[in-house]
Amino acid sequence: MDQTSKMEKLQQTADQAINLMKVLANKDRMILLCQISSGEKCVSELEEATGIKQPTLSQQLTVLRNEAVVATRKDGKKVYYSLASEIAATLMDVLHEHYCSKL
Amino acid sequence: MDQTSKMEKLQQTADQAINLMKVLANKDRMILLCQISSGEKCVSELEEATGIKQPTLSQQLTVLRNEAVVATRKDGKKVYYSLASEIAATLMDVLHEHYCSKL
DNA sequence: AAAATATTATATTAATTTGTATATTATAAA
DNA sequence: TTTATAATATACAAATTAATATAATATTTT
Numbered sequence: 099m100d101q102t103s104k105m106e107k108l109q110q111t112a113d114q115a116i117n118l119m120k121v122l123a124n125k126d127r128m129i130l131l132c133q134i135s136s137g138e139k140c141v142s143e144l145e146e147a148t149g150i151k152q153p154t155l156s157q158q159l160t161v162l163r164n165e166a167v168v169a170t171r172k173d174g175k176k177v178y179y180s181l182a183s184e185i186a187a188t189l190m191d192v193l194h195e196h197y198c199s200k201l
Numbered sequence: 202m203d204q205t206s207k208m209e210k211l212q213q214t215a216d217q218a219i220n221l222m223k224v225l226a227n228k229d230r231m232i233l234l235c236q237i238s239s240g241e242k243c244v245s246e247l248e249e250a251t252g253i254k255q256p257t258l259s260q261q262l263t264v265l266r267n268e269a270v271v272a273t274r275k276d277g278k279k280v281y282y283s284l285a286s287e288i289a290a291t292l293m294d295v296l297h298e299h300y301c302s303k304l
Numbered sequence: 305a306a307a308a309t310a311t312t313a314t315a316t317t318a319a320t321t322t323g324t325a326t327a328t329t330a331t332a333a334a
Numbered sequence: 335t336t337t338a339t340a341a342t343a344t345a346c347a348a349a350t351t352a353a354t355a356t357a358a359t360a361t362t363t364t
Contacts (some may be wrong), residue, residue, distance in 0.1 A: 106278060108346065111300045111301055112228055112232050112235070113228065114300055115231060116223075116225075116227065119225045119226035121259065122218075122219075122226075122270055123226040124353080125216065126354095128215045128218060128219055128222070132215070133268055139264075139283045140308090140309095141309060141310095142309085143310070151356090152308090152309075152310090153355085153357085154329090154356095156309060157310090159309095159310090163296045172363095174360090174363065174364070175307060175308045175309075176308065177308080184297075184299075188299070192288070192291055192292060193218045196287075196288045196291070197218050227321090237339065243342095244341070244343095254322090256323075256325090256344085257321085257322070257323090257364085259342060259344080260321085260343085260344085263343080275330095277328050277330065277331070277341090278329075278331065278340060279330095279342085280342065286342090
């Protein structure tokens with residue numbers, strides 16, 4: 099593989115990594131993922147725990163769903179969210195270890 | 202600590218984590234960090250390897266410096282960049298392992 | 305009908321990226 | 335010692351993209 103196509107490949111891979119970084123680079127979503135990291139939560143629990151307003155909450159959860167970072171499970175009227183991405187889970191662990199271990 | 206100030210603390214910590222995520226959530230910077238991860242590089246080497254134009258390169262390196270993700274060493278006319286953040290290095294490792302191990 | 309959640313639309317603001325030009329610094333050459 | 339050149343940085347405006355807030359409405363389940 100020549101230098102040019104090597105760099106193309108690197109760029110494509112970088113795109114995937116960057117999309118994930120963009121998903122995490124938002125306060126609402128980061129806080130939601132913190133909550134969800136410790137076990138599945140329904141939307142009303144997330145609203146209560148974070149103070150994020152319902153439409154915003156729903157919008158940000160949609161972003162997380164679209165990037166397959168979370169999965170949903172429906173139980174009656176409630177929708178439960180859980181982590182669904184191994185890489186996202188690992189990243190959240192690393193961040194938690196670094197930033198939250200002394201909290 | 203009550204629920205409200207617990208959430209405030211979480212938000213402050215989230216801010217730090219998010220700033221780092223934002224730094225990584227850019228293609229130029231991600232590719233530059235990939236290059237620098239494997240050992241220090243001077244600006245002209247980075248320009249050659251990535252094809253990023255000089256002003257953009259310098260601007261993005263400034264972003265990395267401002268967030269203390271990289272450090273610089275000057276040698277004559279050349280400026281060498283290296284990784285300077287443990288957490289950033291760990292994240293890059295995790296991303297590399299996940300996205301690049303099969304490349 | 306009411307509760308829980310999602311969607312759509314829209315307005316506003318803010319942040320990021322990019323391009324062009326110019327500045328700085330260090331070395332080398334005349 | 336001026337002058338030239340290479341390497342890098344900075345400034346700033348223009349263009350683009352993203353974030354935030356809000357309101358209204360839709361869907362699904364009980």
